[in-house]
Amino acid sequence: MTNMPPEAIIVGDDGLPIGHVNFDQLTADATLLMYDMAVTAGDDDATDKVAMKWAGAHEPDYFGYLCASALSLMTRHILGPTLDVTDRVGVDLRTGLKQASAAAHRDLQK
Template sequence: MNPDPLMMIVNEDGTPRGVVDRDRLESDSTRLMYQLAAAAGDDAETDRIACEWVERLDPDAFGYVAAGALSLMTRCILGPLLEVLDEALPHIKFRAKLAESRDHAEETLGGGR
């Protein structure tokens, strides 16, 4: 357990903007990650889950929770899945395809913003 579960969010000039309960943020991010992962492939359910979380939290809190869920999804689900794919089907070169898709998105969607 974190000894100080609260963290202060500040504006660029250092003035306080808000306080985040770190334990709640981690818990909500983990729950959102698993809810979305379990719904993968069911777009209607994915949309329902997203709408539920958007309605439940204020916009700033949702942003932090969504960013946390995305990071956790990458580390806890996508990373291990890619390891399995690399081992089981190395000829597919899925990581290279992801990198190619990333580069294409950067080029076509204006990544230099």
């Protein structure tokens, strides 16, 4: 159980309200986006279409929160269980992911 409120008012640097987030709606939207993206795995054109659909349907600030939430859900509910299964069948994908992450951080960070 968390102490997260059901909604929040987003304020700018000046303290004035600039947006509103309903966390239940954000979680529902993020879950739908997660599955919409996941089922396109391996089909880059389909993935691009899903991204364009969702980006076009939401304000940029909300879309940022939505993507961050969907990415977290994808990691927890799709990638994690997938890696658990590959581990059980003796296919180690985690080492390659860690190596790819290290290479990206080495090569892409300024």
